[in-house]
Amino acid sequence: IPVDPFDLVIFGATGDLSTGKILPGLYRRDADGQLPEAARIVGAARSPMGDEDFRTLVRAAIHAAIPEKKRDREAIERFLTRLSYVAVDATGEDGWPELAAKMRPDVVQAYYFSVGPGLFGALAERLHAHGMNAETCRIVVEKPFGHDLASARALNATLAEHFDEHQIYRIDHYLGKETVQNLMAVRFANMLFEPLWKAQYVDHIQITVAETVGVAGRGGYYDKSGAMRDMVQNHMMQLLCLIAMEPPYAFEPDAVRDEKLKVIRALDPVRPADLVRGQYRAGGGMGSYHDDVEAPDSRTESFVALKAHVSNWRWKGTPFYLRTGKRLRARTSEIAVTFKDPPHSIFGDQEGHRANLLVIRLQPNEGIKLKVTIKEPGPGGMRLIEVPLDMSFAEALGPGAQEIPDAYERLIMDVIRGNQTLFMRGDEVEAAWAWTDPIIAAWEARGDRPQPYDPGGSGPEDALMLLHRDGRRWREIR
Ligand code: BG6
Secondary structure, eight states: OOEEEEEEEETTTSSSIIIIIHHHHHHHEEEEESSSSEEEEEESSSSOHHHHHHHHHHHHHHHSSGGGGGHHHHHHHHHHTTEEEOOOOTSSSTTTHHHHHHTTTTTTEEEEEESSSGHHHHHHHHHHHHHHOOOOEEEOSSSHHHHHSHHHHHHHHHHHHOOOOGEEOOGGGGGGGGGHHHHHHHSSSSSGGGGGGGGGTEEEEEEEEEOOOOTTOHHHHHHHHHHHIIIIIIHHHHHHHHHHOOOOOOSSSSHHHHHHHHHHHHHHHOOGEEEEEEEOOOOOBOOOHHHTOOTOOOOSSSSEEEEEEEEEETTTTOOOEEEEEEBBSOOOEEEEEOOOOSSSOOOOOTOOOOEEEEEEEESSSSEEEEEEEEOOOOSOOOOEEEEEEEEHHHHHHTTSSSOOOOOHHHHHHHHTTTTTTTSSHHHHHHHHHHHHHHHHHHHHHTTEEEEEEEETSOHHHHHHHHTTTTOOOOOOOO
């Protein structure tokens, strides 16, 4: 779907997110022919720099982010002509009149806050003060959106002084992932799953976001957050919402967000016994968490596993097990829905006869797999085996298929289109913090230390026990 002409200002244009994701993503959209002729991108940051220097920096960023065989020299040069640069001081007056003068009134104006959360308020205020907050302007706000409920509320209130909710795009890049959207298609465009999508037929749900990386390089931020704030409050919560929500009346922003909000509000508080926190040790030639954050006493968790309950008619009784961590065995994100056993087995107790399982894989190898039980082919009698009905997107769509766009590319295009469906509304973010805060407060009050775990594994022993004690097992991280 084409987008309207736009002026996109990226604050923090020289930072990691901008050079690593946003600008290469915009280049890819351009190379695909999605950016209109009149699209312009303005880099804004504190350091003084000319347009040409900025273009040189972005050219290098594209080279670093995109493998050579996927780069198109002509397309890169064309993309660079769209770029210019203004040095602005987020907390002072420098550069603002120049920036304001650059904005064209007759195109979509979007401002991407790719800066630390400490500057969100100041940027919103300056944009307002310089008349850059007209009805049609949009701001894009990165995470972390607050550190707790109080700070998220304060931030929402500050942004609301300068912009309306329909102008605020709070990014959770997990919502831009292809499979996450496919999850909604699978649920709401098929008759097959929805009737079974409830506690009566679903035994339990596992959501895993495992990473192999540690926190080296971002220790300063991460040590103040930990896995609960960094991943659970936002990305994992969004995945849970999409799995658990009622069918929205339409695939429209408020229809979808209203349903997600109801899920968050229906979440029970998590009991301390249903939560495990971990912290990686040194191993495999790599340092420990403590080494990475340079704080030998840190009690911040790099791993969380928990059991959550959504207390509503649909889900009462079906546990949602969530787990996420750094330095684990593999980089894997998936949601696994395990259905209940048939009420009676006419084939007796047979090995190989397992409950149906629907695995929605976010990364790598995006796809959806449904495990069903069939008769083992051959003359060996009525022996049952489990086989996967596999829909790997890469295979299903064939080699000629378009490459799956990165989450950021899709989300930025949605900003320009003015579609907030895949962005978090202010009340949603606050509700997520309202659920997270007491969990964190409880372990802080107890002074809990996270349990150490070996790198390259699946987290602390107790995380395994969380399921064992319910007679269940985590899926392997691979
Ligand atoms: C970010 C977190 O939001 O998401 C990081 O701050 C994490 O700690 C990252 O590594 C994971 O995103 P992805 O897309 O690589 O799964």
